[in-house]
Amino acid sequence: MTTGWSDAWEQALDALELDVAAAELLLAAAHGTGGGMAPAVRTWRPPVDLGPLPASLEERARTLRDRQLEVAQAVSEAVVRSRRQLAATRAVLGTVAERRPVYVDIDG
Template sequence: MADIWDTVLDRLEADLAAVERGLGEQHPPSEAAVMAAQLGTWVPPRGLGPLPAHLLGRARALAAAQARVAERVDAVRITAGHHLTALRSVPSLPGQPAIFVDVEG
């Protein structure tokens, strides 16, 4: 049973590390928020059984790290929302054709 839990904790830690890497990148920071949202709610595999006592410390540390990263992801989400609101407040110029088209970007 401990081997299964080790595998499960490894996967959860890998998912968390991927989100943390995304938060550490400068452009675009919202990708971490998107990835975190895509991970969704964790559902334990069938037949997993209770967490072995010797893995309790690891699981608690992981849960604490997840909570810290969730706060950072939420802050990124809020910031992105403010940026979108600011962008939407800029009036568009109807009837103005594009001055140039970026064909290499």
């Protein structure tokens, strides 16, 4: 029974680790450092009925949690940068649009 319990936790951590890696790749692709297409991100669902984490997996779980926190911070920062860039782009486009002639005199 202990082996099945530990295996279930390992599988849950494997799945979560894949999701974190996908989020890291998505961020890298968004920043132009990923070298390819961003992976599809799926909705994470917490596993049910696993019971307490086995002590043998505690270090791995903590490391994974730290990666998740780093990715969450990077996503937050990317959102802020994107909003600032969008605001700057809109400001530039707005000033350019205001300088365009409205009418063209074709009769001279």
